[in-house]
Amino acid sequence: MQCPDTGCGEAICSYGCLRQHEVLVKNLVYHITRNRNEVDDLVQEVLVKAYQSLSSFRGGSFRAYLAQIARNQCYDWLRRKNAKRAITYVELVSDMWASSDAGPEDQYIQKEQASELMQMLDELGDPDREILLLRHIHQFDYEEIGAVLGMNPGAVRTRVSRARQKMQEFMERRERRETSHMG
Amino acid sequence: MKHLTWDEVWAYVDGECDDAALLLEHLQSCDTCKDMLAQAERTNEALKMAFAYAVPKTSETQFTDLLAKIKDSMPQNNSSRFRRSRKWVWMSGAAASAAVLALAVLNWPAWHHFANGHSSTGVASSIAMVNKSSAGSTSSTSADQSSGMQSSSSDSGSSAATLATAASPASSTGSTLNAMQIQPSKQGMTQSAQNGAGPASVDQTPPQQTVPPDHNQQALAPNQKVPADSTTTTSSSSMPMAAGMITPMLQGDVTVELADGAGHVIPDAHVSLVVNGQVQATQSTGNDGRAVFDNVSVLQDPLLQGTFGPKMPAQGVLTVVAWKDGYQPQVYYGVDIFANGTTTDELQLTMQPVTGDASTGNQVGVSGASSSNSYAAQVWDGFAAGAEPLIENAVATGQIKDIPKGDTTLDFTVQDESGRPVSGADVAVIAGGHITDYGETSALGTVSLRASGVADWRTMDEVQTASIVVLKAGFNPAVGFNQPLLAGTNRVVLVHMRPVGTRTGVRDDSTSTVTRLTGERMILPADAQQIYALAVAATQR
Numbered sequence: 026m027q028c029p030d031t032g033c034g035e036a037i038c039s040y041g042c043l044r045q046h047e048v049l050v051k052n053l054v055y056h057i058t059r060n061r062n063e064v065d066d067l068v069q070e071v072l073v074k075a076y077q078s079l080s081s082f083r084g085g086s087f088r089a090y091l092a093q094i095a096r097n098q099c100y101d102w103l104r105r106k107n108a109k110r111a112i113t114y115v116e117l118v119s120d121m122w123a124s125s126d127a128g129p130e131d132q133y134i135q136k137e138q139a140s141e142l143m144q145m146l147d148e149l150g151d152p153d154r155e156i157l158l159l160r161h162i163h164q165f166d167y168e169e170i171g172a173v174l175g176m177n178p179g180a181v182r183t184r185v186s187r188a189r190q191k192m193q194e195f196m197e198r199r200e201r202r203e204t205s206h207m208g
Numbered sequence: 209m210k211h212l213t214w215d216e217v218w219a220y221v222d223g224e225c226d227d228a229a230l231l232l233e234h235l236q237s238c239d240t241c242k243d244m245l246a247q248a249e250r251t252n253e254a255l256k257m258a259f260a261y262a263v264p265k266t267s268e269t270q271f272t273d274l275l276a277k278i279k280d281s282m283p284q285n286n287s288s289r290f291r292r293s294r295k296w297v298w299m300s301g302a303a304a305s306a307a308v309l310a311l312a313v314l315n316w317p318a319w320h321h322f323a324n325g326h327s328s329t330g331v332a333s334s335i336a337m338v339n340k341s342s343a344g345s346t347s348s349t350s351a352d353q354s355s356g357m358q359s360s361s362s363d364s365g366s367s368a369a370t371l372a373t374a375a376s377p378a379s380s381t382g383s384t385l386n387a388m389q390i391q392p393s394k395q396g397m398t399q400s401a402q403n404g405a406g407p408a409s410v411d412q413t414p415p416q417q418t419v420p421p422d423h424n425q426q427a428l429a430p431n432q433k434v435p436a437d438s439t440t441t442t443s444s445s446s447m448p449m450a451a452g453m454i455t456p457m458l459q460g461d462v463t464v465e466l467a468d469g470a471g472h473v474i475p476d477a478h479v480s481l482v483v484n485g486q487v488q489a490t491q492s493t494g495n496d497g498r499a500v501f502d503n504v505s506v507l508q509d510p511l512l513q514g515t516f517g518p519k520m521p522a523q524g525v526l527t528v529v530a531w532k533d534g535y536q537p538q539v540y541y542g543v544d545i546f547a548n549g550t551t552t553d554e555l556q557l558t559m560q561p562v563t564g565d566a567s568t569g570n571q572v573g574v575s576g577a578s579s580s581n582s583y584a585a586q587v588w589d590g591f592a593a594g595a596e597p598l599i600e601n602a603v604a605t606g607q608i609k610d611i612p613k614g615d616t617t618l619d620f621t622v623q624d625e626s627g628r629p630v631s632g633a634d635v636a637v638i639a640g641g642h643i644t645d646y647g648e649t650s651a652l653g654t655v656s657l658r659a660s661g662v663a664d665w666r667t668m669d670e671v672q673t674a675s676i677v678v679l680k681a682g683f684n685p686a687v688g689f690n691q692p693l694l695a696g697t698n699r700v701v702l703v704h705m706r707p708v709g710t711r712t713g714v715r716d717d718s719t720s721t722v723t724r725l726t727g728e729r730m731i732l733p734a735d736a737q738q739i740y741a742l743a744v745a746a747t748q749r
Contacts, residue, residue, distance in 0.1 A: 043274075043275065043278070044271065047266065047271065047274065051266065052259065056259070065266070065270060068266075068274070069274055069277060072274065072278055073277055073278055073281045076278050076281060077281050138606070142254060142257055142258035143258065145254065145258055146258050146259070157255055157259075158259055160222075161252060161255045161256060161259070162255075162256060162259050162260075164681065186214065186215065186218070189214075189218060189248075189251060190214070192251050192254070192255060193247060193248075193251050196247075196250065196251055196254060
């Protein structure tokens with residue numbers, strides 16, 4: 026694969042574009058730890074570790090291999106720090122609009138929308154969130170997700186289906202709420 | 209057919225449906241299942257937006273540091289094993305030709321600051337326009353043909369000219385990222401990149417970027433001020449621009465050198481540089497065949513402005529008009545000046561000597577570049593790669609809702625190669641670095657947009673043009689530049705998308721896969737005649 030964003034041709038890109046991998050790892054790290062301050066360091070640790078241990082990569086999906094390392098690294102970090110993710114997604118984005126240039130009304134609408142979306146993520150459990158992140162954002166197939174989470178593809182399929190159902194229920198509730206407000 | 213199951217609906221949304229045609233047929237007549245599909249698509253979008261919120265961005269400096277750390281940590285540093293240079297064959301070899309016209313762009317200050325972290329230091333560039341005399345015949349260049357620009361085919365006594373640009377790398381940062389360090393070719397019409405891409409990856413399903421991108425290199429929003437360290441701007445344009453549009457200009461010094469095929473310089477020829485329908489400067493070539501232009505402002509391509517990803521730097525657009533008694537006047541469209549000054553262009557310009565026939569002697573030769581061969585493919589791909597985050601960001605932040613509707617209605621039908629509708633495709637019209645309308649195709653693959661464009665920089669009229677991009681995971685992006693948008697009209701745009709099995713995002717494939725949309729506005733001889741007349745009139749004033 027080429028490295029289309031950069032054309033850098035580095036050896037590390039022989040497993041795909043590092044920028045893309047960085048996005049994947051960053052997404053995973055961020056959504057697992059929910060710690061904005063540590064994201065960059067952890068991403069760096071994950072990628073350095075992955076490339077240091079390339080000899081242990083046995084082929085298959087490189088990004089699944091990376092995602093597995095990222096996931097392990099995050100949970101290790103949480104354990105090491107004895108960190109509790111008391112912070113919710115809603116809290117996480119609450120200060121996002123402080124420096125926004127949007128007017129007060131737009132800010133309010135954007136904030137409401139963001140809060141609802143974050144609440145949705147809060148309602149999903151950790152594994153479901155990770156599964157949906159990999160599936161919807163990074164288009165992992167069931168086999169790849171299985172490799173990351175140590176599950177068989179059939180179980181992943183069931184899990185994806187259940188998580189989506191949960192999301193849809195959430196959205197239905199939200200729509201009903203909006204309708205009742207309007208009515 | 210029974211109602212669909214949720215698994216079937218999601219398989220369709222995921223692009224993994226075994227029999228999409230059958231499913232779509234059912235959807236046409238079943239409101240229940242149509243609702244299910246709409247709900248699944250809404251959920252899919254909500255998830256994408258939710259995950260994209262709040263994730264911190266990575267700066268280019270951070271990324272460069274990361275790359276360096278990884279390289280240092282590699283167990284065996286055998287990067288050269290993977291390194292390869294990428295070569296583009298730009299043009300066919302020069303035909304027998306008559307005079308040599310050399311144009312050099314020297315000491316080009318790359319003022320534009322990019323998100324890729326390259327400092328904007330001075331850049332030395334050169335352009336050589338070659339016109340060799342010949343008693344034999346010449347043929348139009350491939351660029352001329354494929355760009356749709358009319359270039360006179362030659363007959364006896366005709367001549368050809370080559371315009372070549374050679375920019376030395378702006379390697380001030382020493383970064384290997386985003387810097388296509390291009391070596392001037394020694395012979396033939398080739399361009400090579402030292403930092404070529406690596407070999408094929410074992411990873412066949414790369415990720416789609418959804419983290420809100422760093423938009424430093426993206427379009428300036430209307431009314432947004434140009435950062436001090438960015439480009440200079442000008443309001444001297446004589447052509448109408450979209451409301452609120454800020455048109456970055458690149459500035460530099462230009463030297464034009466004219467010589468014949470034997471290397472003899474051509475003195476006393478007129479050379480004008482035209483930008484956005486306005487003559488910037490006119491010079492006569494001196495005894496050394498050179499015309500020197502200082503502090504020329506070059507318009508950043510209004511259709512590409514702000515849309516390239518980090519892969520492609522900002523690109524200036526310059527029209528060169530050259531004329532001298534005894535030669536057919538020439539208008540050369542689209543001298544591309546990259547702000548980072550790291551590219552080498554070699555272009556050809558065919559010039560006809562006046563043979564005594566006044567009707568042909570006054571006919572302006574038209575040629576241009578950047579719309580053919582692998583270079584163009586790279587431009588299209590760079591545009592698609594840049595458009596994706598632009599759209600994502602606009603959707604995620606709700607900017608899409610605030611776009612004022614334009615005067616031109618574009619009715620899109622997006623289909624796959626088999627004619628099946630492609631639903632959920634992002635369709636955007638982009639001009640002047642802004643999305644002028646956006647929509648997502650329905651289950652039937654249709655969407656109707658009301659968009660606006662910017663004046664076609666290549667011409668003197670006020671026809672609006674815009675770029676169109678259609679994106680859908682699993683398909684090659686479709687891109688159309690210079691698409692005419694005629695006010696008050698409806699235009700039907702049929703887009704056939706080619707699926708790529710392993711491609712799940714725009715940025716994860718090579719440059720040769722973008723599908724080019726038809727309907728591009730072509731430059732006519734009358735347009736060149738107007739530009740030439742403008743240049744002559746400016747000289748006589």
